[in-house]
Amino acid sequence: MDLDLRKLRYFVAVAEHRHFGRAAQALFIAQPVLSRQIRAFEQELGCPLFTRSTRSVELTPAGKKLYDEASKITMVVDGALRRVHEAQRGEQRLVVAFSGGLHVSEAIRAFAVSHPEVGIDVLPLPWLERDAPLRDGRAQVGYLRGPFDDSGLRTVPIGAETKVACLPVTHPLAGRGALTSADLDGEPILDVKARRTTSLEEKFELIASGQGIALVPVSIAGSYSRPDLVYLTVTDYPPVETCLAVLESNCTGPVADFLDIATATLRRSAGREVR
Numbered sequence: 001m002d003l004d005l006r007k008l009r010y011f012v013a014v015a016e017h018r019h020f021g022r023a024a025q026a027l028f029i030a031q032p033v034l035s036r037q038i039r040a041f042e043q044e045l046g047c048p049l050f051t052r053s054t055r056s057v058e059l060t061p062a063g064k065k066l067y068d069e070a071s072k073i074t075m076v077v078d079g080a081l082r083r084v085h086e087a088q089r090g091e092q093r094l095v096v097a098f099s100g101g102l103h104v105s106e107a108i109r110a111f112a113v114s115h116p117e118v119g120i121d122v123l124p125l126p127w128l129e130r131d132a133p134l135r136d137g138r139a140q141v142g143y144l145r146g147p148f149d150d151s152g153l154r155t156v157p158i159g160a161e162t163k164v165a166c167l168p169v170t171h172p173l174a175g176r177g178a179l180t181s182a183d184l185d186g187e188p189i190l191d192v193k194a195r196r197t198t199s200l201e202e203k204f205e206l207i208a209s210g211q212g213i214a215l216v217p218v219s220i221a222g223s224y225s226r227p228d229l230v231y232l233t234v235t236d237y238p239p240v241e242t243c244l245a246v247l248e249s250n251c252t253g254p255v256a257d258f259l260d261i262a263t264a265t266l267r268r269s270a271g272r273e274v275r
Helices: 005-017 020-027 031-045 061-088 105-114 132-136 200-208 218-223 253-274
Strands: 050-052 057-059 092-098 118-124 141-145 153-161 163-168 214-217 229-233 240-247
Touching: 005 020, 005 031, 005 061, 020 031, 057 061, 092 132, 092 253, 105 118, 105 253, 132 141, 132 240, 141 253, 153 253, 163 200, 163 218, 200 229, 214 218, 240 253
Parallel strands: 092 118, 092 141
Antiparallel strands: 050 057, 141 240, 153 240, 163 214, 163 229
C-alpha cells in the first residue's frame, strides 16, 4: 500500500491532542471529516490505531508504534519539500548535525566568511541517533562521535575524546580521584543495550536517582554539570573517535567546501583542547 501523508498528518494530530474535536480544530477541518479519514486510514493499514470512548481517545500498541515512526516520516518529507522550494528560489542551505557535547560554531563561522550566500542550520542529534539524519536527508554534514555505520559515508577523523564515568554524588566511588575499569566491575551500566534512553537528560536523571552509571565522553561532562552527579576519569578506558561525515554521493559544492573548512577548523580546535 502507498502511505497517505495527509491521513498520516491527521493521525498525528489526533494522537497528540487525544481528542477528535480539538484535533479537527487544529487542522481546520470538520470533526466528522477527520473521523472518516482516520477510520479509512485504519482500514487501509488493517489495524486499529485508537481505542475510543465517550471521554477519551487512546493509542493502541500499533498506534503508538506508528506515532513513533510518523514524526520521523513527516520530518523527512517536510525537509525534502523545504529543499525543493529553496532550489526553486535559487537558495543554498546546509544542515549540520552534531552529537551532544561537540561544537560546530567555529567551523560554521569560518565557512560563512567565504560562503555568505549559503544559509546554515544546525541539528542537535538525539542520544540514539548518529548517521541517520545524513541518510534520510535531514542533514548534509555530521560532526559525529563513533561508533556508527559508515557504509556509504565519507568520514574525516577530527580527534579523539576520553571517556569519564558519570556517577551519582552519593555513590561509594564518588570520592575517588580517578577510576580503572576494574573499579566498575559489577556496576549497572546505562547504555542503549541495557536500557534504551532517548536523551542525555533522561540518562542523567536515571543516574542521579541511583539506577546505574554511565561512561560518557569528556565533552558531555563539560556540557552537563550537575551538583548531584560526579565525573571521574577512567584511566584505562580507550578514547572514542570524533569525525566529520557526509554521504559519498553528496560530497560536492558547498558540502565539499564545508567539509574542507570544518576539517581544518575542528582539528585546530581539538589540538587546543588537548594542550
